[in-house]
Amino acid sequence: QVQLVESGGGLVQAGGTLRLSCAASGTISSINAMGWYRQAPGKQRELVATMPNTGDTNYAAPVQGRFTISRDNAKNTVYLQMNSLKAEDTAVYFCNLKDVWNDYWGQGTQVTVSS
Secondary structure, rough: OEEEEEEEEEEEEEEOEEEEEEEEEOOOOOOEEEEEEOOOOOOOEEEEEEEEEEOOOOHHEEEEEEEEEEEHHHHOOOEEOOOOOOOOEEEEEEEEEEEOOOOOOOOOOEEEEEE
């Protein structure tokens, strides 16, 4: 089994920054990609950013240019640097890991941006 533990969420003012971290542990097979999703109240979970093993990065349009995803493969850790935060970024952020067979999810970390 794979466990994902997120950290770094919190309350920040609009225009501020936060850095999320997600560490994977357990029986990790070949990782295909790691990434971040978010879910705001009353809305469906949506992609924020992903980073496959190729090193490419994919961002949702609303965060392009403000958020940066990165990975430390030696530590099985993925990060999300969030700059210029807006009130509409308020959501629970979930870490995701895709291996050959499964999707794994973290428990989520709350990010609240006050305007």
